[in-house]
Amino acid sequence: MVKGEPMVAIDSLRYTYMRGTPLESVALRGVNLVVYPSEAVGIAGATGSGKSTLAQHMNGLLRPSSLGKVIVDGQDLADPQVEIRSIRRKVGLVFQFPEQQLFERIVGDDIAFGPRQFGLHQEEVRERVRWAMEMVGLEFQTFKDRLTFSLSGGERRRVALAGVLALRPKILVLDESTSGLDPKGRRGFLARIRDLHQVQGLTLVFISNNMEDLASITDRLYILDGGRVVLEGPTRRLFGMEEELSRYSLRPPPVAQITSQLQRKGLPVVQTALTVEEAEEAVWKILSS
Amino acid sequence: MEDFELLRHITIGQYLPTDSPLHRLDPRVKLVAFTLLCGAFILGSGPAGIFMGLIVMLGLLVLARVPLHYALQGLRPALPWLLLLAVLQLFMVRPATQSDVIWSWGFLNLTIGGVQMAVVTLCRFGALILLVSLLTFSTDVTALTHGAERLLRPFQRIGLPAHELALVATIALRYVPLLAREMEQVMKAQASRGADFGRGHGGLIQRVRRIFPLVIPLFLTSLERAEALVLAMETRCYTGGRGRSHLIQLRSRPGDYVTLGIALLLTLAIVGVDRWLLQPNLGGWLAHL
Numbered sequence: 110m111v112k113g114e115p116m117v118a119i120d121s122l123r124y125t126y127m128r129g130t131p132l133e134s135v136a137l138r139g140v141n142l143v144v145y146p147s148e149a150v151g152i153a154g155a156t157g158s159g160k161s162t163l164a165q166h167m168n169g170l171l172r173p174s175s176l177g178k179v180i181v182d183g184q185d186l187a188d189p190q191v192e193i194r195s196i197r198r199k200v201g202l203v204f205q206f207p208e209q210q211l212f213e214r215i216v217g218d219d220i221a222f223g224p225r226q227f228g229l230h231q232e233e234v235r236e237r238v239r240w241a242m243e244m245v246g247l248e249f250q251t252f253k254d255r256l257t258f259s260l261s262g263g264e265r266r267r268v269a270l271a272g273v274l275a276l277r278p279k280i281l282v283l284d285e286s287t288s289g290l291d292p293k294g295r296r297g298f299l300a301r302i303r304d305l306h307q308v309q310g311l312t313l314v315f316i317s318n319n320m321e322d323l324a325s326i327t328d329r330l331y332i333l334d335g336g337r338v339v340l341e342g343p344t345r346r347l348f349g350m351e352e353e354l355s356r357y358s359l360r361p362p363p364v365a366q367i368t369s370q371l372q373r374k375g376l377p378v379v380q381t382a383l384t385v386e387e388a389e390e391a392v393w394k395i396l397s398s
Numbered sequence: 399m400e401d402f403e404l405l406r407h408i409t410i411g412q413y414l415p416t417d418s419p420l421h422r423l424d425p426r427v428k429l430v431a432f433t434l435l436c437g438a439f440i441l442g443s444g445p446a447g448i449f450m451g452l453i454v455m456l457g458l459l460v461l462a463r464v465p466l467h468y469a470l471q472g473l474r475p476a477l478p479w480l481l482l483l484a485v486l487q488l489f490m491v492r493p494a495t496q497s498d499v500i501w502s503w504g505f506l507n508l509t510i511g512g513v514q515m516a517v518v519t520l521c522r523f524g525a526l527i528l529l530v531s532l533l534t535f536s537t538d539v540t541a542l543t544h545g546a547e548r549l550l551r552p553f554q555r556i557g558l559p560a561h562e563l564a565l566v567a568t569i570a571l572r573y574v575p576l577l578a579r580e581m582e583q584v585m586k587a588q589a590s591r592g593a594d595f596g597r598g599h600g601g602l603i604q605r606v607r608r609i610f611p612l613v614i615p616l617f618l619t620s621l622e623r624a625e626a627l628v629l630a631m632e633t634r635c636y637t638g639g640r641g642r643s644h645l646i647q648l649r650s651r652p653g654d655y656v657t658l659g660i661a662l663l664l665t666l667a668i669v670g671v672d673r674w675l676l677q678p679n680l681g682g683w684l685a686h687l
Contacts, residue, residue: 127403130468131414170402170586194592202590210587212614222611226592258618272591 114183116280116312117144117167117200122177123336124162136162138336139177144280149306149313151327151344153320155358158333160316164284167314168200169193182279198227201278205285207269208262216260216268217253223276234275241271244309245301263294270301281305282314287322295322302326320362324348324383332357349381364388371395402586404578409472410531411574413538416463419653420536425545427654431661432533438665439526444672445514448521451668455528462536472531473524480523484516491515543568544646561639569627577620584615 124137137159144150152160165171166179169186173179179186181196204210213219217238224234239249245267257268266286273281283302287295303326305311315326323330323344330347332340334357340347347354348361351369360366361381368382368391376395382388415421420428439451459469473480491512501508533542547564554560585595588611595608 130409130471131416131465132412165586168590170589194594197590197592202587204583204587204590207587209615209619210584210591210611212611222588222593223591226594276592 113146115143115180116146116148116182117142117314118178118180119143119163119166120178120180122163122166122173122179124159124166124171124174124177126162128174136336137177140333140336140338142331142338144312144314146279146312147306147310148329149315149327151323151330152314152316152333153318153323153330153359154333155318159336160333161284162336163333164202164282164314164316167280167282168202169196170202194227198276199278200280200282201273201276202282203270203273203284203286205288207273207286208265211257211265211269211272213257215253216247216255216257219257219268220271220275223272227276237275237277238271241275244274244305245271246297247271261294263290263297266290266294266298267301270298274305278311280312280314282316284316285318287317287319299325318359320348320360320365324362324365332359345381345383348383402582402589404582408475408578409468409535410527411534411571412531414462414464414535415538416536418461418463418536420458420462420532423536423657424648424650424654425537425541426548426648427650427658428533428537429542429545429549431657432529434661434665435529435668436526438668439522439529442522442668442672443518445518445521447668447671448518448525450671451664452521452525452528454664454668455525455532458532459528459535462532464532464535469528469531469535473527476523476527480520483523484520487516487519488512539568539571540646543571544644544648548648559639561642565639573620573623576623577616580619581612581616584612588612 119140119142121139121141122137123135123139125133125135127133140159140163142150142152142163152163154160162171166173166186167181169179169181169191173187182199184191184196186193186196211219213222220238220241221234224237229237238253242249242252247264247267252264252268257265260268270286281302287298290298299322302313302315306313306326313326315323317323327344330340330342330344331338332347332354339357340350340353348365349369351361351366354361361369362383364382364385364387367388368378368380371391372378377398378391378395380387380391382391435451439448442448442451456466459466488508489506489512491509499507499509500513537545543564546567547560550558550560550563589595593608593611
């Protein structure tokens with residue numbers, strides 16, 4: 110498989126919070142991870158496994174200490190010469206509950222915050238805001254002058270996503286960004302993310318504990334436990350490994366569990382299903398054979 | 399470089415669960431001892447007493463199993479102010495005789511008394527900061543407020559709302575780390591969008607404008623949190639202090655009384671060592687009063 114130069118290459122990364130105090134806690138204990146261009150990589154793991162710490166290394170919010178290396182788009186983040194804001198422009202990071210970062214009164218202004226920080230021209234800013242709003246499914250004319258805090262939760266989250274997209278990043282890192290949305294809002298949000306990846310070719314790092322979300326978005330998966338990568342591989346293969354996953358208190362999505370069970374019963378199932386449609390097809394095949 | 403770990407450099411108010419003998423003391427006793435020693439550090443004016451106090455503080459920190467370098471880190475934020483205060487003190491003492499003057503320039507006179515005052519002031523504040531740190535290192539917020547509530551209860555007769563005061567204090571203290579964490583999160587989110595908190599360049603207006611993206615989200619989440627707290631209290635039928643019993647029943651053991659006695663003796667020693675022991679002519683001192 111030819112993938113070219115990695116966009117993100119993390120090598121034996123370690124990180125300790127509150128270093129040098131009696132309260133220090135080790136978050137990462139030597140993590141290796143690679144993200145290739147146009148890939149959608151998932152990261153899963155229990156709370157406290159180090160997912161967020163890892164994500165924050167990807168855009169230089171946390172910098173690697175002497176141990177471990179983080180290379181983003183060919184630049185070593187430990188190098189003090191590297192302009193960190195240029196990295197932040199390349200790697201868009203969306204946090205959990207990103208709507209909590211909104212502060213402008215008007216939607217358009219909030220989305221324009223990022224581009225303005227980088228000193229872009231008014232025209233360029235406007236163009237980017239328009240594009241970003243379109244990408245998240247908020248119509249520019251209707252929403253640009255709406256009051257930020259009058260929007261629904263789902264809409265506000267889309268505004269927050271647009272605020273990051275307006276930087277035109279090459280990589281989008283989503284850290285549990287779908288949690289707390291209602292089913293409809295969640296589906297809409299996920300569909301936008303999928304479009305960004307499949308249509309716009311954006312490289313994705315999708316951090317989540319929702320196995321269905323991971324199944325519907327990612328190609329490859331890393332499982333973190335206690336600050337280490339314990340499993341990695343194509344999403345489909347990992348979701349066929351029910352027993353290994355359960356060791357880290359994770360369970361494959363229900364559809365994958367069904368096909369695995371059918372396989373165990375000796376029925377001819379070609380592959381682990383990741384979507385309801387795939388599972389349906391597998392069942393049809395069994396019934397018709 | 400930006401540093402987002404806001405709590406790493408603040409030691410005052412931090413609880414360290416080391417389970418030392420000091421941790422196991424009755425919080426009421428600790429509060430009384432704390433007040434006594436506070437008074438001693440403020441009233442004690444002689445160098446011997448203050449030095450003794452400082453050494454006692456260091457000894458207590460060791461007894462509380464707090465790493466000394468960590469406790470001393472807490473002095474760092476206050477250091478510029480302390481030094482300023484000390485420098486002012488240096489020149490505050492008027493020379494009684496000409497032989498006292500070490501160095502003089504214009505109206506400024508450096509005297510032996512001034513140097514002594516400056517050193518005593520530094521040690522006094524150092525000891526006070528360590529004392530406050532020690533109390534919070536060894537006592538968690540719940541114990542502290544329970545202790546304060548019990549101690550204030552006699553004053554209820556004159557209309558002091560002891561329970562309410564304790565509750566307000568608990569909530570306020572509990573919110574400090576939460577706010578710090580939220581601040582950290584918002585800072586990281588805005589930095590991901592290109593906000594620059596690392597340097598202090600720009601004019602006043604620009605600097606104030608840079609605070610908006612932090613303060614507005616912080617205010618909003620705080621208000622939401624306060625509302626949720628009100629609801630949570632209402633749903634649990636909270637009606638104030640009247641007729642409430644306590645889950646934690648404070649009980650003093652012999653060790654607590656011994657501690658109280660030691661604290662009282664120490665207080666007398668710190669205040670009195672210079673006045674009574676090192677000044678042989680007690681009569682002269684009394685006349686001085």
